[in-house]
Amino acid sequence: MYSTNFNNCISAVVIPWGALCKDVAVASNPLPQERTLTDFTSIRPPIFGQYHDVAAALMVKRSNFAASLSELVSTVRRDPDSAGISRCFSTFGQITYGVSKGTKLSLLGLRKKLIAQSQEIQLYKFTIPIGNLRAHRVPDAYVECHPDTSVALMLESELDDSTRLKAWIEMQNSTPRCLQWAVTMSDTPEDQLGWGLSLGGMSQGSSTWDRFQVEAFLKLNIGGRCSLQPGIMYVTDYSGGIPALMFRSSWAL
Numbered sequence: 001m002y003s004t005n006f007n008n009c010i011s012a013v014v015i016p017w018g019a020l021c022k023d024v025a026v027a028s029n030p031l032p033q034e035r036t037l038t039d040f041t042s043i044r045p046p047i048f049g050q051y052h053d054v055a056a057a058l059m060v061k062r063s064n065f066a067a068s069l070s071e072l073v074s075t076v077r078r079d080p081d082s083a084g085i086s087r088c089f090s091t092f093g094q095i096t097y098g099v100s101k102g103t104k105l106s107l108l109g110l111r112k113k114l115i116a117q118s119q120e121i122q123l124y125k126f127t128i129p130i131g132n133l134r135a136h137r138v139p140d141a142y143v144e145c146h147p148d149t150s151v152a153l154m155l156e157s158e159l160d161d162s163t164r165l166k167a168w169i170e171m172q173n174s175t176p177r178c179l180q181w182a183v184t185m186s187d188t189p190e191d192q193l194g195w196g197l198s199l200g201g202m203s204q205g206s207s208t209w210d211r212f213q214v215e216a217f218l219k220l221n222i223g224g225r226c227s228l229q230p231g232i233m234y235v236t237d238y239s240g241g242i243p244a245l246m247f248r249s250s251w252a253l
Contacts, residue, residue, distance in 0.1 A: 009062060013070075015055040021072075037215045037231045037246050041182045041198035045152040045170040047110050050074070052090065064098030076114065087115045102158035110150045148174040162189040176205035194219035196231075211237045217246075226251040 001021075005011045015021045036042055039049070057070030074088040089112070096106040152170035159165060169181040180202040188194035198215040217231030229248040234241060 009060055011059045011061075013055070013057045013059070015052075017054050021052050021055050036184055036186075036196065036198045037217050037229070037233060037248060038213070040202075040211075040213055041184060041200035041215055043164075043166045043182075043184055045108070045154060045168040045182075046180065047092075047108055047150050047152045047170055050090075057092075066094075066096040068092075068094045089113045089115055104156045106154040106156070108152040108154065112148060148172060162194070163187040179203045188219050190221060190224070192221075194221075211235065215246075217248075225253075 001013060001015050003011060003013045042049070052072040052074045054073040055070055057068055059068040060066065070092045072090040072092060074090070076086050076088045091111045093109045094106060095108075096104050099105050150170060150172045152168055154168040155166065157165040163186070165183075165185050167181075167183040169179070172178040172180075180200070182198060182200035184196065184198040186194065186196035188196065196215075196217050196219065198213075200213045200215075201209050202211045204210050212235070214234045215231060216233075217229050219227060219229045221227045227250050229250075231246045231248070233244045233246055235244070236242075
């Protein structure tokens, strides 16, 4: 990744071909221990969870305001039975406003467009090493790209040093339309017992709710290198509800 600061407010970021990134957005400085049990109730909307091969962004930051605009390119295969590949060009924008001390409100947007090989734009200048993009090895897992537009609203609030409240709602203008939301409150200090509670839901088309999910967990940090996270989860959809016990652990060498 290459970055440069034009002045105290404006900066630019370029991620050339050969790297891999998820998004180029204004950072929210999450806690290292901050994580939900599942990705469905993640602390950030799905608009952030897509991988890209090339990215370029322009960012503007002030004391209580920040904005970013970026162009991203991903490798996709439209037909699983075909050897040909295409590119997904995405435009991502974010505006963040500091409502009060420790509380931020963000408006996000993502627009995707699929470009076939015959329409492909030459991106040689972004390649590392310099070469033909057609020689670039396509990974076994392809990025899904359905031309659509997504808009999300996200609220982040720091209640104290370790307690966070996060909420987001995202609308995908796809076929059918998809509305997804989540609310998470957690208190995960480094040297004490932590806890978290998450709610999330998703609706597609004209249905009321296709899925509703509740999660609750405890988090115990051991020696600063290992953490244990037992929890319970309840998922309900049109076919009924299912409770589940979950356990997540992580450690660092």
